Amino acid sequence: MIQGAVIKQDRLRSKLAFAVGIIFGIGLVAGEQGYVGDIWRLYSEDITYLVVQHVKLVGISSGLAILVGIPAGILLSRDWMQRYSEAILQVFNIGTTVPTLAILALSITLLGIGFTPAVFGLWVATLLPIVRNVYQGLREVPAHLKEAATGMGMRPLHILRAVELPNALYVMFAGIRTAVAINVGTAPLAFLIGGSGLGELIFTGIDLNDMQMLLAGAIPTALLAMLADYLLGRAQYWLIPRGVNPLR
Amino acid sequence: MIKLEKLSKVFETPGGGSVIAADQVSMEVPEGEICVLLGPSGCGKTTTLKMINGLIPKTSGSIWVAGRDTDTVDPVELRRSIGYVIQQIGLFPNMTIEDNICVVPDLLGWDRKKARRRAGELLELVNLDPAIFLKRYPKELSGGQQQRVGVIRALAADPPVLLMDEPFGAIDPINRGVIQDEFLKMQKELRKTIAFVSHDIDEAIKMGDRIAIFKDGHLVQYDSPDDLLARPRNDFIASFLGSDRTLKRLSLLKVSDVMLGDQVRVTAQDDVARARDMMQEAGHRNIVMVGPRGRARGFLHLNDIRDVTGRVEEHFQALPTTVNVDDDLRTAVSRMFRHDTTWLACVDDDGFFKGFVTQRAISHALGATYRDAAQPAEAFAEAL
Numbered sequence: 001m002i003q004g005a006v007i008k009q010d011r012l013r014s015k016l017a018f019a020v021g022i023i024f025g026i027g028l029v030a031g032e033q034g035y036v037g038d039i040w041r042l043y044s045e046d047i048t049y050l051v052v053q054h055v056k057l058v059g060i061s062s063g064l065a066i067l068v069g070i071p072a073g074i075l076l077s078r079d080w081m082q083r084y085s086e087a088i089l090q091v092f093n094i095g096t097t098v099p100t101l102a103i104l105a106l107s108i109t110l111l112g113i114g115f116t117p118a119v120f121g122l123w124v125a126t127l128l129p130i131v132r133n134v135y136q137g138l139r140e141v142p143a144h145l146k147e148a149a150t151g152m153g154m155r156p157l158h159i160l161r162a163v164e165l166p167n168a169l170y171v172m173f174a175g176i177r178t179a180v181a182i183n184v185g186t187a188p189l190a191f192l193i194g195g196s197g198l199g200e201l202i203f204t205g206i207d208l209n210d211m212q213m214l215l216a217g218a219i220p221t222a223l224l225a226m227l228a229d230y231l232l233g234r235a236q237y238w239l240i241p242r243g244v245n246p247l248r
Numbered sequence: 249m250i251k252l253e254k255l256s257k258v259f260e261t262p263g264g265g266s267v268i269a270a271d272q273v274s275m276e277v278p279e280g281e282i283c284v285l286l287g288p289s290g291c292g293k294t295t296t297l298k299m300i301n302g303l304i305p306k307t308s309g310s311i312w313v314a315g316r317d318t319d320t321v322d323p324v325e326l327r328r329s330i331g332y333v334i335q336q337i338g339l340f341p342n343m344t345i346e347d348n349i350c351v352v353p354d355l356l357g358w359d360r361k362k363a364r365r366r367a368g369e370l371l372e373l374v375n376l377d378p379a380i381f382l383k384r385y386p387k388e389l390s391g392g393q394q395q396r397v398g399v400i401r402a403l404a405a406d407p408p409v410l411l412m413d414e415p416f417g418a419i420d421p422i423n424r425g426v427i428q429d430e431f432l433k434m435q436k437e438l439r440k441t442i443a444f445v446s447h448d449i450d451e452a453i454k455m456g457d458r459i460a461i462f463k464d465g466h467l468v469q470y471d472s473p474d475d476l477l478a479r480p481r482n483d484f485i486a487s488f489l490g491s492d493r494t495l496k497r498l499s500l501l502k503v504s505d506v507m508l509g510d511q512v513r514v515t516a517q518d519d520v521a522r523a524r525d526m527m528q529e530a531g532h533r534n535i536v537m538v539g540p541r542g543r544a545r546g547f548l549h550l551n552d553i554r555d556v557t558g559r560v561e562e563h564f565q566a567l568p569t570t571v572n573v574d575d576d577l578r579t580a581v582s583r584m585f586r587h588d589t590t591w592l593a594c595v596d597d598d599g600f601f602k603g604f605v606t607q608r609a610i611s612h613a614l615g616a617t618y619r620d621a622a623q624p625a626e627a628f629a630e631a632l
Contacts (some may be wrong), residue, residue: 084516148338151303151411152352152401153328166342244342 021226036219043216046201051220052185053196057115058228061122062183066176069127072159073134073172090134092128100125102184103188104193118195125186126179133175137168169240177232184225188217249441250300250409255309257295257465268271269295271465272309277458279408280439284452287462288460288488290349293445296462297411301327314408314441328355330412331402331440335417337394339386345371345397346382352405363404370400374430392423399431403438410442417453428454449489453477453496461485474500494614498578503571506613507594509603513538516561518547520553523545523560536593536601537564544570544593544601570595580605 024104027241040047074087104121111117141164149159165172198217205214257270266354270292277283285293291613298304300311302323309472311318318326339348346367347354353363374396395416402410416424416431423518432455435442446452452459453473459562460470469481477493477500480486502542512530514523514537527535533550537560546564568587571580580592592607 094507142336144334144336144338145340147303148332148334148336149351150342151301151327151332151334153324153326153355154351157325158355163342167340169342241342241385243340243344243387 007113017228018226021223021230039212039216039219042202042212046167047198047220048214050196050198050217051224053197053226054221057118057122057187057190057195057197058180058183058224061119061187062126062180064119064123064181065126065130065183068123069130069175069179070134070172072127073131074165074175076131076135077138085135089132095124096128099152100182101189101192105191108193113194115192115195118190121193122183122186122190123214126183129175129179129182130172133178134168134172137171137175138164140171141167152220166241167244170236171243173232173236173240177236180228180232181225183227188223199222203245249279249312249314250283250443251312252276253295253310253312255296255299255311256307257292257304258307268465270299270502273465273467274309275460275467275470276529277441278444279441281457282435282442282444282455283458283460284456285443285445285460285462286447286449286452286538289447291462291564292465293308293462294413295412295458295465297443297445301330310600315506328352328408329407331405331407333398333402333410333412333415333573338384339394339396339397339401339416343385344382345386345389348397349384349401349404351401354408358405358407366404370403370578371397373434374400391419392427395419395423395427395514396430399427403440403618408441410580411439412442414445414447417446417448426450431455450496453500461488463488478521494577496617497614498581499576501577501613502573502582502596503575503605504573506609507573507605508609509602512536513539513601514548514560516559516564518560520548520556520560521557521561523548524550524553534591536567536604538601542601543599544595547593567593570599571605572597577610578606581607581610 001189011143034186075081076088099119102123107117107121107124110188111120123215145167146159149163186201187197188199190197191203196235198221201213201217202221205217237245240247252273252275255270255273259267259269261267273292273296276557285297287293295304299306300313300318313326313330316433317380319552337443339345340351346364349367349370350358350363353366354360364382368382371378371381371432374397376393381393381397386397389397395418397591399412399415401444402412416427419427428451444455446455456473459473459476461468461476463484469476469485471479474497476485477489477497478492480489486493512526512532512535514526514535516537516539523535527548527550528531535548535550536544537546537548539545544567546566548564552565555564568589569583569592570592571583572590573596583592584590590608591604594602594605596602
């Protein structure tokens with residue numbers, strides 16, 4: 001019941017996001033002499049450049065988070081790690097209570113100013129939801145499936161690949177989706193530590209009290225977040241096998 | 249063949265103590281038989297089963313499966329050669345039914361096409377249409393269908409030995425009965441050697457060629473169902489089998505086991521006087537009237553025809569019911585009680601009259617052991 005409701009909400013959300021995106025798009029194209037049109041005329045060059053920067057920042061940091069988070073989650077979920085994994089995840093949990101801005105600030109002390117510390121900060125913020133969901137997803141694979149697999153003569157790595165990961169995929173994907181959403185939303189802060197991205201327009205707009213400049217950064221950021229969520233939603237729908245995909 | 253020799257399992261508890269889950273269990277399941285491991289929960293039956301395929305490592309003793317000492321075989325290879333069915337079915341939700349069935353053949357490196365063809369054949373064996381089910385996912389099947397697939401998955405690579413851990417425990421009673429019957433029918437052809445864990449005494453009697461009863465890690469009695477019910481070794485076994493254990497034997501015996509294969513019969517055209525003579529000569533109070541080719545049509549009661557003349561067809565009564573020679577005695581007794589009668593005419597599949605079964609003969613058979621009762625019950629025709 002609850003799961004069903006969540007799924008419906010999920011579907012509704014991605015449809016809504018898509019609809020809003022289209023409306024914004026139409027606004028951008030058709031609103032040549034409207035307010036949005038003015039912004040576009042003034043800032044189109046900045047926007048196109050900064051969107052690429054923004055996407056680079058988000059793509060690299062979440063890509064790295066996925067690359068590290070999945071193996072880490074798998075490792076923590078192994079039976080022989082059980083003694084330590086809850087403690088480790090507790091440490092991670094405390095880590096999330098630290099505000100992202102603080103993490104970014106702290107990464108300056110380690111890596112200085114620029115693109116690298118920005119990626120690092122975003123990577124840290126994104127890593128936890130991924131690790132936790134991978135871990136959770138794998139631990140929730142029913143024990144009897146693993147027993148059946150062992151009893152039929154599968155070796156541990158094969159069980160992980162053919163049974164555990166496919167059955168944990170939905171929960172893992174949910175973690176990645178959350179992580180990327182956080183990442184896209186946090187990325188504007190990267191500007192504060194010398195990373196590029198749409199934050200440049202937003203914060204400069206705030207400082208200059210220039211509403212148009214601010215919106216030139218904020219609207220694309222919002223659109224990017226929705227687009228990312230929509231694309232991941234589609235990927236979740238199509239990539240996860242039908243037998244374990246509650247959406248299908 | 250499965251052979252256990254002084255097999256023991258001791259679990260260490262965190263407090264430094266130990267629990268003996270299986271204590272010097274020795275038994276042998278002959279080729280082609282079903283052995284049911286039976287007992288209350290915590291008696292060690294599941295532990296014993298799981299030691300056979302190494303899911304639980306044994307503490308001491310030895311295990312032979314299909315002639316090989318399991319210590320000399322790689323556990324993974326061993327498991328691939330043993331079919332394994334668990335109570336929760338354990339179909340992999342991420343795989344289609346076809347892929348689920350092909351798990352072990354794929355592990356063994358069978359030709360992909362051959363394995364897929366085999367999956368289709370196996371589905372047909374349990375009356376599931378391959379065209380419909382091969383490409384479905386487990387969640388799209390009912391519980392009973394999933395359980396059938398669970399069983400045929402274990403048979404996919406044609407292992408000589410099968411381990412089944414309460415395989416039909418999660419299904420509703422009606423479906424369970426159906427699947428049990430299907431499975432027994434398959435087993436008649438396949439002749440696998442099967443160790444089967446159950447906590448249901450009725451299931452054990454129905455499925456088992458032999459039953460091993462466990463208590464607190466000990467194998468208390470290992471016998472055929474009938475011997476077990478007729479001669480429980482001690483009070484524990486007797487109480488575990490239930491106070492109605494004698495009645496449970498009813499489902500183990502067939503009508504043909506206690507039937508009086510009597511050739512005494514009359515036809516519709518016979519004279520009543522002749523029927524009367526035949527009854528008096530045989531000492532019966534009833535006689536069955538058969539049709540021209542020998543089908544049971546009706547009967548005459550001695551008291552009704554004592555003073556009448558004419559032909560049988562003018563005086564006979566319809567038979568209230570008959571029983572098939574292949575039915576079990578439980579069915580026969582149930583019919584007798586339903587129709588308030590002390591005897592039944594037995595017929596074969598085509599309705600031909602084969603003989604009688606009487607309440608007296610049945611109760612005698614239950615009182616005696618299986619082998620004694622196998623001698624025909626000619627002496628118990630007086631109720632007829």
